[in-house]
Amino acid sequence: MSKTRVAVNGYGVIGKRVADAVMLQPDMDLVGIADVATDWRIMAARGKAPIYGATDDAAHAMRAAGMDIAGTLGDLISAVDIVVDTTPKRVAAGNIQRYRDAGVKFVLQGGESHETTGHSFVAQANYESALGRESTRVVSCNTTSIVRVLGALHDAGLLASARGVLIRRATDPWESHLGGIMNTVVPEARIPSHQGPDAQTVMPELDLVTIAAKGAHTETHNHYWTLRMTKQVTRDEVLDAFRAAPRVAFIRMSDGLVALNSTIELMRDLGRPRGDMWEVAIWEDLITVQDDEVYLTYQVHNESIVVPETIDAIRALTGSAPDAASSMRMTDATLGMTGDFLTPSPRQPE
Structure with a gap:
């Protein structure tokens, strides 16, 4: 079977991780990487795949900087089956017509609105509805975590409603020198915050409200949830639902x-590339059950959590894997994902 030919447009926080993940997949070929940078950010990609200028001006600047590039984005997309666009917020929306004109499928990220593709994606929740589509949008890091965690309880028939508080990182670590939040917390300007409605674009049946704030730190997000169950539950029932869930x-x-x-x-000590944590990390010993309510907290690695979802989105759009389980099995095995970081138990979705 021929491999899916993949382009990554945008070699930033998400793009570089997606590119590396594509290279690990036995059924994918990373054809090229496009960007507008001329500094260390794109220079670090040399040797992984041919590099292209994302615009004509960028290609000219790259050549002027002495970079050996293979052409422009137009050249790249003419040679692939699908483009993963990880460019900054609202830039990707401007690229859509180019992809459509070239007849290639495309995956956008959560910085774009649901309306740009008409479909939002989390593999365990709605893989099948993305099969064969022209495009989809992998939802944001926080939204991905919400669908994974609440989806696990929903699929077990336990979840009635959810109310959550999110403490978000202020900026990505590599940009912390550009300015950020110091000695304060900044509440999001509306309730519900955008993550709840965004999760409902994937699972409309979820009854949830989110409240969010940005904190004075640069690494990862932290969620706190009060969950009402469909019945009185035991702690073991909740733990079993999470043990059965992927990611x-x-x-x-x-x-x-x-x-x-x-x-x-810990991720660094475990040898994870870039210290990445693709899973949602739930504090097991903090899960508390009182009658029909459950309280829990978890951690979201905003730089990497959407990478496995993006790999699965490629397979869904191209139809190279017929269902979520078969795609997730490949993705999770190549990345080395687990259900417990200190008691390894690799996830193998049925």
């Missing part, structure tokens, strides 16, 4: 993982 993993304060930075340090 969530347990961490424990009793293991010394007492703060966001300790989990990131």
Whole structure:
């Protein structure tokens, strides 16, 4: 079977991770990478795949900087089956017509609105509805985590409603020198915050409200949830629902993982590339059950959580894997995902 030919347009926080993940897939070929940068950000991609200028001006600047590039974005998209667009917010929307004119499928990221593609994607929830489509939008890091965690309880028939508070990182670590939030917390200007309605573009049946704020830190997000169940439940029932779900993993304060930075340090110690955590990390020993209510908190690695979803979106749009389970099995195995970071149990969706 021929491999799916993939282009990555935008080699930033998400794009570089998607490019590396594509290279790990046995059924995909990374044909090229497009960007507008001429500095270390794109220079680090040399040797992975041919590099292209995302615009004519960018191609000229890259050549002037002494870079050996293969052409422009137009040249690249004429040679692929699908483009993963990881360019900054609202830039991708401006690229859509180019992809359509070239007759290639495309995956956008959560910075774009649901309306840009008419379909929002989280693999475990709605893979099948993306099969064969022209395009989809992989939802944001926080929204992905919401669908994974609440979806696990929903699929187990346990979830009635959810109310959550999100403490978001202020900026990405590599941009922290450009300015950020210091000595304050900035509430999002409306309730519900956008993550709840965004999750409902994937799972409309979810009854949830989110409240969000930005905190004075640069690594990862932190969620706090009050969940009403469909019945009185035991803690073991909740744990079993999460154990059965893909792409969530347990961490424990009793293991010394007492703060966001300790989990990131663990990812580095485990040899994760760039310290990435593709799973949602749920504090197992903080899950609390009182009658029909459940309280929990978890951590979201905003730089990497959407990478496996993006790989699955490629397979869904191209039809190279017939269902979510077969695609997720390949993706999770190549990335080395687990259900418990200190007691390894690789996820193998049925």
